[in-house]
Every structure is written in C-alpha cells, then in structure tokens.
Amino acid sequence: MSVEPMVRAEQVHKSYGQVEVLKGIDLEVQQGQVFCLVGPSGSGKSTFLRCINHLEKINAGRLYVDGELVGYQEKNGKLHELPDRVVAQKRRDIGMVFQRFNLFPHMTALENVVEAPTRVKKVPRAQAREQGMELLTKVGLADKAGNYPSQLSGGQQQRVAIARALAMEPKLMLFDEPTSALDPELVGDVLDVMRGLAQDGMTMIVVTHEMGFAREVGDSLVFMDGGVVVESGHPREVLTNPQHERTQAFLSKVL
Amino acid sequence: MTIPQDTAPPDRGRPEEIRAVAVRHPGRWVAVAVIAVLAAMLGHLMVTSTVLHWDVVGQIFTYSTVLSGVVKTLELTVLAMVIGIVGGILLAVMRLSKNPVLSGASWIYVWVFRGTPVLVQLFFWNFLGALVPTVGIGIPFGPTFASWNYNDLIGLFTAAVLALGLNEAAYFAEIVRAGILSVDEGQAEAASSLGLTHAQTLWRVVLPQAMRVIIPPAGNETISMLKTTSLVSAIALEELTRAGQDIASRTLYEIPALVAVSFWYLLMTSILSIGQYYVERYYSRGSNRVLPETPWQKVRKNLVSFQRHEGAVR
Numbered sequence: 001m002s003v004e005p006m007v008r009a010e011q012v013h014k015s016y017g018q019v020e021v022l023k024g025i026d027l028e029v030q031q032g033q034v035f036c037l038v039g040p041s042g043s044g045k046s047t048f049l050r051c052i053n054h055l056e057k058i059n060a061g062r063l064y065v066d067g068e069l070v071g072y073q074e075k076n077g078k079l080h081e082l083p084d085r086v087v088a089q090k091r092r093d094i095g096m097v098f099q100r101f102n103l104f105p106h107m108t109a110l111e112n113v114v115e116a117p118t119r120v121k122k123v124p125r126a127q128a129r130e131q132g133m134e135l136l137t138k139v140g141l142a143d144k145a146g147n148y149p150s151q152l153s154g155g156q157q158q159r160v161a162i163a164r165a166l167a168m169e170p171k172l173m174l175f176d177e178p179t180s181a182l183d184p185e186l187v188g189d190v191l192d193v194m195r196g197l198a199q200d201g202m203t204m205i206v207v208t209h210e211m212g213f214a215r216e217v218g219d220s221l222v223f224m225d226g227g228v229v230v231e232s233g234h235p236r237e238v239l240t241n242p243q244h245e246r247t248q249a250f251l252s253k254v255l
Numbered sequence: 256m257t258i259p260q261d262t263a264p265p266d267r268g269r270p271e272e273i274r275a276v277a278v279r280h281p282g283r284w285v286a287v288a289v290i291a292v293l294a295a296m297l298g299h300l301m302v303t304s305t306v307l308h309w310d311v312v313g314q315i316f317t318y319s320t321v322l323s324g325v326v327k328t329l330e331l332t333v334l335a336m337v338i339g340i341v342g343g344i345l346l347a348v349m350r351l352s353k354n355p356v357l358s359g360a361s362w363i364y365v366w367v368f369r370g371t372p373v374l375v376q377l378f379f380w381n382f383l384g385a386l387v388p389t390v391g392i393g394i395p396f397g398p399t400f401a402s403w404n405y406n407d408l409i410g411l412f413t414a415a416v417l418a419l420g421l422n423e424a425a426y427f428a429e430i431v432r433a434g435i436l437s438v439d440e441g442q443a444e445a446a447s448s449l450g451l452t453h454a455q456t457l458w459r460v461v462l463p464q465a466m467r468v469i470i471p472p473a474g475n476e477t478i479s480m481l482k483t484t485s486l487v488s489a490i491a492l493e494e495l496t497r498a499g500q501d502i503a504s505r506t507l508y509e510i511p512a513l514v515a516v517s518f519w520y521l522l523m524t525s526i527l528s529i530g531q532y533y534v535e536r537y538y539s540r541g542s543n544r545v546l547p548e549t550p551w552q553k554v555r556k557n558l559v560s561f562q563r564h565e566g567a568v569r
Contacts, residue, residue, distance in 0.1 A: 053448055084453060092450035102445035106463045106538075116449035119459060161445075168449060 004067045006031045006172055006203045007052060011061035014047055021047045023227035024061065029205060029220070034198045036214040036235060037207045039224035040250055045207045046099075048224070049174050052205065053094040054087055065094065066171065092120060095165030099177040101157040103149040109136060109160045110145040113167045120168070128167075135163040139193050155186030159193055166197075173197065175206040211255055215239050223247045306510045315502055315515035324498030325519055331415060331484040331494060336477050338420025343427025348457065350432055361428065368425035374486050376422050380414040381490045415487045423480060430472045434465030466538040474531030478524050485520075495519055 007029040014022040021044045029035045037045040050056045051063060054071040063070045071087060072079045082090075103112050113132040117123040123131070136142045139159040141152075149157050158178055165173060175194065179187040191213050198204060198217050208214060214221055218235035223244070231244045239255070242248045301307060315321055349361035368376070384405035391402030409417070438461050446456040488497035499516035503509040532550070548556065 055444055055448065088447065088450050088452050091448055094448070096445075096448040098441060098445060100441055102439075102441040104442065104445070104460055104464075115459065116451060119455050120450045164449070 003031055005029055005064075006033070006066055007035075007205065008064040009048075009061070010063075012048065012051065012058050012063050013060035014044070014051060014056060014058050021227055022051070022058070025224075025227075025229055027222055027229060027232065029203065031203055032201045033203055033219045034217050035203075035205045036218040036221040037205065037224060038209070038211070038214065038221065038250075039230075043224040044227040045224050046176050049096075049176050049205060049207050052172075052174060053091050053096055055096075065090075088120075092116075092168050093171050095168060095170035095173040097158070097161050097165055097173065097175045097178050099180050101149070101154070101161045101181070103157055103161055103164070105149050108146050108148055109141060109152065109163075112149070112160055113164045116164070117167050132163070132167060135166050136160070138166075138196070139163045140189070153186060154182045155189045158182065158190045162190075162193055162197075171203065173202055173204045175204060175208070177207050177209065179208070179210055209254060211239055211251075223250065225250070304510075307514070308508060308511045311508050311511040312515045312518075315499070315508070315512050316518060318498075318502065320493070320498045320501065321495065321515065321519070324493060324495035325523075327412075327492070327494040328481065328484050328496075329523070331412075331419065331487060332477065332481045334416045335419035335423055335484070336480055338416065339423025339427045339476070339480070340473070342421065342424025343431050344462075346424060346428035347431035347435060350428065351435060365425045365428055368422050373418065373422045373483065374489060377415065377418040377486060377490060380409070380418040381411070383409070383414075411490060411492045415484075415490065415492050419480065419483065419487070423476065427473070427476060430469055430476070431465065434467075434469035435461055437468045438464045463538075467535075470531070470535050470538050474527070474534070477531075478527050481523055481527065482520060 005028040007027075009025045009027050012022055012025040013020065023044075025044075025048055037049065039045050047056060051058050052065060052070065057071060068090070069079075070090075071082055073082055074080075103109075104115065107115065110129065110132050113135055114125070114128045117128045117131065118125055133142060133145060136145050139162055141156055141159055141163070144152060144156060144160075149160070152160065162178075178194070179190050182190065187210070191210065194204070194206070194213070195217055206214075206218070214235045220232065221235040221238050222232040223230045223238060223242075223246075225246050231238055231242060231247045238247065239251065242251055346361045346364060349357040350365075352358050387405050389402045390405055390408055391399040393399035393401075442460050442464065443456050446460040447453075451459065484494055485496035487494050488500060491497070493501070495516055499512040503512035506512075536549070
C-alpha cells in the first residue's frame with residue numbers, strides 16, 4: 001500500500017474575475033519531499049502555493065493536504081465550506097514563508113516566534129520561549145532574539161520567519177520565493193537553513209528562482225507557465241535536459 | 256579605517272576653517288519689530304486694564320466651585336473618550352466586517368452621529384425622557400420585567416457623557432478604520448497562515464500596528480474633547496466653563512473668570528499633549544531603529560552640542 005501523498009492536486013483551477021490564473025494543475029507531493037515550483041512570473045506558481053493553505057479559494061478541481069480536502073468538506077457528494085475556525089486549525093499544520101518576510105514589526109524576533117504557539121496551541125509561555133530560543137539557535141540567530149525586525153537584515157528577517165513557521169511544528173512548509181527580496185550575499189544563509197530542514201526530512205514546497213538550490217536539494221521539480229504544468233521530473237533531469245520548448249526558453253534565460 | 260600609504264592623496268595640510276559672512280535676513284528684523292510692538296501693546300493692556308484684576312483671576316483659579324468644575328470636566332472627558340474609543344473600535348471592526356448588516360449598521364451610525372451637531376445631540380439626550388419616559392428590561396413589544404423612569408436613570412451627567420461619547424465614537428471609528436487599513440495585508444496573511452483566528456489576528460497583529468496611525472489623531476480627539484465638554488454648560492451641568500460663568504454672573508468679574516478658566520483649559524491640554532508624546536513614542540517601537548528622544552533628552556543633547564559647536568561654522 002502506498003503512503004498518502006502530502007499534497008494532491010487534481011485539475012485545480014483558480015481565476016480572479018475573468019482572468020484564469022490556474023488552468024488545471026495536477027500534481028502530487030510525497031511526504032518528506034522537497035518539491036520545487038519554477039516558472040516565469042505570472043505563471044501561477046505563487047497562487048497555487050497560496051491555495052494549499054487556503055489563503056486563496058480554488059474555483060474548480062480538488063486539492064488535498066494529507067488526504068483531507070483543503071477548505072471544504074464533502075458530504076453526500078456536495079461541498080460544504082469549512083468555518084473559519086476549522087480553516088485556522090488546519091493552517092497550524094502548514095507553515096508558510098513569504099517573499100516579503102511579513103514578520104510582525106511590533107514584536108521582537110523571539111516574540112514573533114513565540115506568538116503562535118502561545119496563542120494558538122496554548123503552550124505555556126516559559127516552554128514556548130525555550131523552544132523559540134532553540135529554533136532561533138537552529139537558524140543561527142540566538143543572539144538576535146531581542147531585536148525588532150527593523151533592526152535585522154533581510155536575510156536575518158527571513159530566517160526568523162522560518163523559525164516562526166517551524167514553531168507550530170508543521171508537517172508541511174510552503175516557501176514563496178523566500179530569497180527573491182534579498183541582497184545576493186544574504187541568499188546563502190537562508191538557503192543553508194532550508195537545506196538543513198530538507199535534511200531533517202521536512203516536506204517542503206518551494207517556489208524559487210534559485211536553480212542551484214533546486215538541483216542540489218530538490219527531489220522533484222515542476223515547471224509552470226501560463227497556469228499549467230509544462231514539465232515535471234527530477235530537478236537534475238529537467239534542468240539539464242529540458243524536453244519542452246518553453247522550459248528550454250525559460251532555463252536559457254535564468255541559468 | 257586606515258588608508259594604505261601608497262594610495263593616500265598627497266598631504267597638503269588641512270585647509271583653513273571657513274569663516275564666511277552670514278547672509279543677512281532683514282525680514283526677520285521687521286518681524287521681530289512688529290511682534291515686539293504687538294506684544295508690548297498686549298502687555299500694556301494686561302498691566303493697565305481696569306477689568307482684568309489679576310488678584311481676582313488668582314482667587315477664581317483656585318475657587319472651590321472652579322476646582323470641582325475642573326474635576327467634572329476631567330470626568331466627562333475621560334468617560335466620554337472611553338465610550339468613544341471602545342465604540343469607535345467596535346464600529347470600525349463592524350464597518351470592515353464581511354457581514355453586510357454589521358457594516359451597514361456601522362455606516363448609518365456614523366452618518367447620523369457625524370451629520371448632526373454635538374450640541375443638538377446633547378439636548379437630545381437630555382430631553383429624551385419626553386420621548387421615552389420609561390426604560391425597562393423585558394421582551395420587545397411583550398411583557399416588561401423591570402422598568403425605570405428615564406430621568407431617574409439618565410441624569411444630567413449621564414446624558415452629557417452619553418452624548419459626548421456616542422458622538423465621539425462616530426469620529427473615532429473613522430480614525431480606527433484608517434489605522435486598520437494602513438496595516439500591510441501581508442501581516443494578516445502571515446498571522447492566518449500561523450493558524451491565528453480572525454479575532455487574534457485583529458487584536459495581536461493588526462490593531463497594535465494600527466495604533467501608530469491611530470494615536471496621533473486620538474490625542475487630538477482627547478484634547479478636543481476636553482474643550483468640547485464646555486458645551487455641557489448649555490444643559491446646566493456645573494463643569495469648568497459653567498463654574499466660571501456662574502462666578503462671572505454673580506460677581507460681575509466676567510473677564511477674570513474667563514481668564515482663570517482659560518488658564519485651566521490650557522494647563523490641562525498641555526499635560527495631555529505631553530502624555531500624547533510619550534504614548535506615541537511607546538507605539539513607535541519596532542518601526543524605528545532607535546526610539547525617538549524624550550524632550551528632556553533632546554534638551555540635554557542640544558545643550559551639549561551647543562557648547563561643542565560654539566564658534567564653528569553653523
């Protein structure tokens with residue numbers, strides 16, 4: 001018997017008004033995989049990522065995380081929207097890291113990390129702080145625990161954001177272009193942290209333009225363009241020997 | 256940092272300190288002259304006026320009815336602002352809610368309470384007893400379990416607090432709404448991706464950040480409220496303005512009473528301004544790399560830098 005995939009998308013469609021951004025995405029992300037989504041901007045990869053934790057509602061198709069439908073409940077062949085409270089509950093298990101970090105600017109690094117465990121999981125404050133410090137140590141920022149985000153560099157902020165997401169002990173991590181807003185010399189630190197996570201066996205879906213990272217760490221890669229999956233396979237194969245014309249054209253520009 | 260010897264520019268010695276002749280500002284001297292003359296006229300009036308009676312001003316300033324008027328004014332301000340702030344936050348959250356009934360109700364509330372003068376509302380609350388003689392608890396259009404006479408329940412003071420507070424809520428709602436809208440959408444997204452509920456996101460993430468935008472106008476509203484309480488004198492509530500008027504009509508020292516009352520208002524608004532400064536400073540943490548200086552720190556720094564820079568070019 002095969003293990004249930006962490007994420008399964010069946011013909012996922014998403015439109016904003018008249019504009020269809022996702023035109024039928026089919027894919028599976030296995031547990032423990034590092035799954036890379038690449039493609040030109042506007043190809044729908046970030047939108048797809050945001051559908052996985054229901055920040056965006058899909059218009060057609062089915063999207064499952066860990067075997068459960070995202071945002072809906074199926075009863076007698078009819079879909080029922082889940083109440084906000086249940087959606088919030090399910091989001092706890094999915095960590096998300098944003099391109100613009102989105103740290104809470106009025107809280108220190110440690111407070112950012114501790115916020116969700118204490119408020120959502122009701123972890124006792126002292127215990128949450130201890131775990132928070134462990135996570136900050138893991139991302140190499142234990143000495144910055146008391147700093148506000150505005151006192152940190154972009155790379156440091158992104159590493160705090162990763163620690164903040166990890167604090168909820170998610171089973172799946174979503175990375176939405178985590179290094180795109182960073183100065184080139186700061187990218188390496190963030191990728192190192194992500195590499196460490198991959199080694200720990202975390203299931204990760206990464207929207208990225210870092211082809212080096214995808215080749216080295218990725219287990220699977222999907223090239224998207226115009227709202228559809230154009231090509232998929234092992235990163236090394238797709239990146240070195242792209243079959244599709246559009247993949248070739250894109251890679252020739254970014255590699 | 257040191258520059259390696261071979262790349263350093265040839266040493267030509269430090270050039271002479273610039274001591275230029277400053278630009279003349281004749282306009283400033285004209286302004287000084289005009290203002291000095293006006294100030295002198297005012298000073299002359301204050302010293303020679305036969306109606307000012309500074310000794311009486313001092314007596315009125317500390318007169319017992321004036322002091323209790325000050326207390327009443329402060330009570331009115333605090334209670335009305337509490338109602339205004341709580342009501343304003345509630346209205347703003349309702350207005351931004353996805354529920355059309357709530358947002359519509361909030362819109363109508365703001366429309367009515369901002370669209371009519373606060374003095375009219377004050378009279379309204381005071382005379383509402385004529386429209387609603389009794390207030391009771393029970394089933395609407397059904398039996399009543401307990402009821403009270405409106406005028407017993409809503410005295411002069413309560414009417415004043417309600418009128419000022421509910422009016423303030425309408426204005427404050429717009430301030431809070433602007434504050435909430437000023438917070439980046441990514442913040443709410445990050446919070447909900449962590450599993451925080453709507454309410455937790457609002458209280459823990461969005462509102463604290465909105466505070467930076469809300470506090471400055473909130474301070475202005477409080478200062479404005481302190482002065483608006485003087486309208487309450489129109490329904491014969493003995494607050495500061497009314498206390499001054501009573502003394503004036505009893506003793507005919509109109510001007511000294513007005514001056515004494517004005518000094519009280521000025522004193523209270525000044526204290527509020529200082530408070531506002533420190534509250535703003537508190538909520539700016541995280542958005543500035545360093546906290547802004549307190550006025551006292553500024554004065555000390557200026558004194559030190561003044562001593563240092565004396566004689567140098569400015």
